[in-house]
Amino acid sequence: MDWKWLFFYPDQGIATVNELTAPVDRPIRFEITATTMMNSFFVPALAGQVYAMPGMETKLHAVVNKPGVYDGFSANYSGAGFSGMRFKFHGVSPEEFDAWVAKVKAKGENLSRDKYEALAKPSEWVPVHYYADVSPNLYDAILNRCVQPGQTCLKDMMDQPNHPHAGRARTGKADALLAGAMCTARNTAQFAQDTRRAPGEALTQ
Numbered sequence: 477m478d479w480k481w482l483f484f485y486p487d488q489g490i491a492t493v494n495e496l497t498a499p500v501d502r503p504i505r506f507e508i509t510a511t512t513m514m515n516s517f518f519v520p521a522l523a524g525q526v527y528a529m530p531g532m533e534t535k536l537h538a539v540v541n542k543p544g545v546y547d548g549f550s551a552n553y554s555g556a557g558f559s560g561m562r563f564k565f566h567g568v569s570p571e572e573f574d575a576w577v578a579k580v581k582a583k584g585e586n587l588s589r590d591k592y593e594a595l596a597k598p599s600e601w602v603p604v605h606y607y608a609d610v611s612p613n614l615y616d617a618i619l620n621r622c623v624q625p626g627q628t629c630l631k632d633m634m635d636q637p638n639h640p641h642a643g644r645a646r647t648g649k650a651d652a653l654l655a656g657a658m659c660t661a662r663n664t665a666q667f668a669q670d671t672r673r674a675p676g677e678a679l680t681q
Contacts, residue, residue, distance in 0.1 A: 477510075477511050477512075477595070477596055478511070478512055478513060478554070478555065478557060478596075478597075478598040478599070479550075479554065479555070479556075479557025479558060479560055479561045479598065479599065479600055479602075480493055480494055480560075480561065480595075480599065480602040481493065481494050481496075481517075481548070481561065481563050482595065483495070483496050484610060484614075484615050485577070486615075488577050488580075488581075489609055489610060490577060490580045490581060490584060490606070490607060490608060490609065490610070491584075491587050491606075491607040491610050492580065492604065492605065492606055492607065493595070493602060493603075493604060493605040493606075493607075494562070494563040494564075494602055494603070494604050494605070495563055495564055495566070495604040496519075496548060496563055496564070496565045496566070497565075497566040497568060497573060497576050498540060498565070498566070498567060498568070498573065499567075499568060499569065499570045499572075499573040500539075500540050500541060500542065500543055500567050500568065500569065501539065501540075501541060502539065502570070503537065503538075503539050504537070504538050504539060504540075505535065505536075505537055506526070506535060506536040506537075506538065507533055507534075507535055507615075508526060508527075508528045508533065508534045508535070508536065509528055509529070509530070509531075509532060509533050509534075509615075509618060509619045510528040510529050510530045511530060511596055511618065512530060513530075513554035513555060514527060514528065514529050514530070514552060514554065515527070515528040515550045515552050515554050515561065516528065516550055516551040516552035517536065517548070517550070517551075518548065518549055518550070518551040519538075519546055519547070519548040519565050520546075520547070521540075521544075521546040521547075521565075522538045522540055522546060522548075522565060523536055523537075523538035524536075525551045527552065530621070531619070531620070531621055531630055532619075533619055540565070540567035541567075542567060543567050543568060543569065544566075544567050545564050545565070545566055545567075546564070546565040546566075546567065547562065547564065547565070548562065548563045548564065548565045549561055549562045549563070550562075556598075556600070557598065557599070557600035557601075560600045560601040560602070579606075580606040580607075580608060581608045581609075582608070583606050583608070584605075584606035584607045584608030584609075585606075585607060585608060586607065586608065586609050586610075586611075587607035587609070587610045587611060587614065588611050589611050589614065589617070589623055589624075592611070592614060592618075592623060593623065593624070596623075616629075617629070620632075
């Protein structure tokens with residue numbers, strides 16, 4: 477987001493801005509996307525950096541082995557507020573994590589789609605903020621760029637009856653390119669196979 481980090485915790489039903497907390501020695505699966513500008517999620521003490529791109533999802537598997545507070549930031553320049561895209565990653569014990577979740581639920585507010593739209597507007601050096609509960613399927617709507625009512629989700633575009641390639645997504649080379657906006661970590665291998673061509677072979681429709 478421009479220029480802050482929003483973290484969802486689907487198992488706990490909470491979300492945070494510019495603060496990330498996880499128990500030590502427990503595997504973490506990050507599913508990462510972006511709203512407008514491409515960014516790069518990076519916690520040097522945790523794992524390597526991974527890009528965040530609008531309309532796409534990247535994944536990062538990691539684990540924190542020692543309790544502590546670690547720096548996290550964007551490693552990809554994204555405009556005026558780039559220098560403020562920083563957060564703290566807290567590695568804590570399981571008991572401390574449960575207590576932290578309880579604190580978020582006690583102090584946080586609801587992250588509705590309207591509040592998300594307000595949060596998504598460009599802002600700099602945003603303080604830590606807690607959300608005790610999250611609008612259903614909000615992350616999926618952000619990923620598929622259909623947060624606002626009436627918007628068609630990227631994942632549903634090829635199913636539209638008036639779309640010239642309805643029902644043909646990823647069945648041929650040209651169609652695969654049209655489906656590129658929907659390439660996620662789940663279909664990367666198939667996408668790569670569909671778009672592979674011999675040297676000198678033109679992509680035609």
